[in-house]
Amino acid sequence: MNGVRCHVPEGCYVVFPDVSSLNMESTEIVERLRKEHAIAVVPGSPRFFGPAAAGHLRISFATSRAILSEGLDRLDKGLAAIRNG
Numbered sequence: 001m002n003g004v005r006c007h008v009p010e011g012c013y014v015v016f017p018d019v020s021s022l023n024m025e026s027t028e029i030v031e032r033l034r035k036e037h038a039i040a041v042v043p044g045s046p047r048f049f050g051p052a053a054a055g056h057l058r059i060s061f062a063t064s065r066a067i068l069s070e071g072l073d074r075l076d077k078g079l080a081a082i083r084n085g
Helices: 026-037 065-083
Strands: 057-060
Touching (some): 026 057, 026 065
């Protein structure tokens, strides 16, 4: 996804992509994705995940391949819409 960086997970079912290039709080990104693109992800809140979590999203891929594919397509379109204003 354009403007998103993400490390390959090592034995877990979540990824923690960096969306800081959007220059927006992750809580605001999450809310817009939910309301405008019907996608649910968790903000990388320093409160729960530590100070390095700011600017990240937490995404679980513990689901079927079909649901994951649909969700990632929505996420890609949603992030593009946010990026493009």
